Every structure is written in structure tokens, then in C-alpha cells.
Amino acid sequence: MNGDAMLKIDAVLEEIENYVAGASRMPLVDRVMIKDDELFHLMDKLRQELPREVSDAMEVCRRRDEIIGAAQTESEQIIAKANAEAEEIIEKAKRLAQKTVDEHALVAQANEQARNIIEEANAKATEMTKEAEAQAGQLKEAAESETAQMKADVEHYANQLFDHVLANMNTAMTAIQNHAGGIVNAMENIHNDVGGAMQAMQQAKEQIHAANSRS
Structure with a gap:
């Protein structure tokens, strides 16, 4: 998990808790x-940090296609050069x-020599093509393996990020309720606001998982 991202989010949550406590x-x-x-200003500040981290996670997913595309292009170039x-x-x-x-x-002897030369050339060309295809296959396999690991890391990162933030937002809500139990209307507005943010985060988490599953 990105340590800087967590520090930014935790810092905003701590601001909210300190504001209520003080x-x-x-x-x-x-x-x-x-x-x-x-209080709403602090909540908006928290929202500004969350999409930035979600965007970073989606960018890693996007790079998967770039890596595979580059490997495919290099493979095609190797095969074309070999051909x-x-x-x-x-x-x-x-x-x-x-x-x-x-x-x-002696035409017959010359023709035999010519056939031998052509056969040797064809054999060498076939061997070169096979070697190029094998090298291209290894490149593609390595790229797919790397992107599969990246996909797993992205989903793991996203799960950790969302779970951490959701847990801290619940903690912040509990702290706010403990220190501001008498302000019913304000608390209902804050609860709805936070609930909407938590629901949006959960949907973003599910979208990242779905995007990785389709890849």
C-alpha cells in the first residue's frame, strides 16, 4: 500500500477528530x-485525496495493455526481421x-549442387524463423506474467486502501457521534455525506475488481 497516500488520508481523518474533540x-x-x-470542508478535503489514489490504481491497470502491446510489437518485429x-x-x-x-x-552435377545449396539455405532459414518465434513467445509470456502480477498487486492495493479508509471513516463517525451527540440535524447531514462517500468508494472498489476480471 502507498504509504504517502495513507498518511494524507489519515491526516485528514485526524483533522476531523481533532476538530470535534477541540x-x-x-x-x-x-x-x-x-x-x-x-466540518463539511474537512469532508471535502478527504474526498479530494481519495479519487487521486483511485486514479493512480486505475493507471497501473491501464499500463498492463501498454506492456502487452509493446511485447507484441517487439515479437512481430523479431519475426519480420527473421523472415x-x-x-x-x-x-x-x-x-x-x-x-x-x-x-x-556437367549440368546434372551442377543442378545437384544447386539443390544442395538451396536445401541448406531453406534449412537455415527455417531454423532462424523457429528461433525468432521462440524468442517472441518468451517475450510475450514474460509480459503476460508481469501484467498478471501487476493486476494482482493493483487489486490487493485497492482492497487495502478502501478497507483502511472505510474503517477509519467509521472510527471518525463514532468519534463525531460521541462528541457531538446533541446536534441531531448536523449529524444526520454528516452521516448522509459520509455514507455517500463510503458507497462511492465501495463502487470504485468493485469497478477495479471487475476491470481486472475482464482483462
Whole structure:
């Protein structure tokens, strides 16, 4: 889990707790005086930190396609280069074979030499192509393995991030309720606001899981 991200989120949650804990108490009753606009400002500040981390997690998912695409392109280039070299070898062999036929008086012997040259060239070209395809396959397999690990790491990171934030938001709500039990209307607004944020976070978590499952 990204330590800096957790520190930012925890810092905002701590601001909320400290604000409620440090609010002025009303004499003779177990109540505190809270400015709801200040509390809502802190809640907005928390929301600003969350999407940034969710966006970072989605960016890692997006890079998966880039890695596989780069590996596929490199594989195709290797095979194309091997095919081009193989064709060049075969053409050189054909020219050499024709030259051999022209230079030898015994046509049958010259033709046999030409066939041998072409067969050797074809065998070498086939071997080069197989080696290129094997190398391309290894590159693709390595890229798929790396992206599979990245996908698992992203989902693990997202789960840790959301679970941590949800747990801390519940703790913050409990602290707010303990220190501000008498302000019913304000608490209902805060509860609805936090509940909406928690629901949005849960939906984002499910979307990341679904995106990884489709990949």
C-alpha cells in the first residue's frame, strides 16, 4: 500500500477528530458547538485525496495493455526481421546455384549442387524463423506474467486502501457521534455525506475488481 497516500488520508481523518474533540462544550449539557461548514470542508478535503489514489490504481491497470502491446510489437518485429533475413539467404542461394549451373559443364552435377545449396539455405532459414518465434513467445509470456502480477498487486492495493479508509471513516463517525451527540440535524447531514462517500468508494472498489476480471 502507498504509504504517502495513507498518511494524507489519515491526516485528514485526524483533522476531523481533532476538530470535534477541540470544539467548545456547552455548559451543563453533554454537547459541543460545531461549525458545520468547517466540518463539511474537512469532508471535502478527504474526498479530494481519495479519487487521486483511485486514479493512480486505475493507471497501473491501464499500463498492463501498454506492456502487452509493446511485447507484441517487439515479437512481430523479431519475426519480420527473421523472415526478411531468411528470404535474403534463399535469394542469395538461388543466385549462387544459378551461377554454379552456368559455370559447370556437367549440368546434372551442377543442378545437384544447386539443390544442395538451396536445401541448406531453406534449412537455415527455417531454423532462424523457429528461433525468432521462440524468442517472441518468451517475450510475450514474460509480459503476460508481469501484467498478471501487476493486476494482482493493483487489486490487493485497492482492497487495502478502501478497507483502511472505510474503517477509519467509521472510527471518525463514532468519534463525531460521541462528541457531538446533541446536534441531531448536523449529524444526520454528516452521516448522509459520509455514507455517500463510503458507497462511492465501495463502487470504485468493485469497478477495479471487475476491470481486472475482464482483462
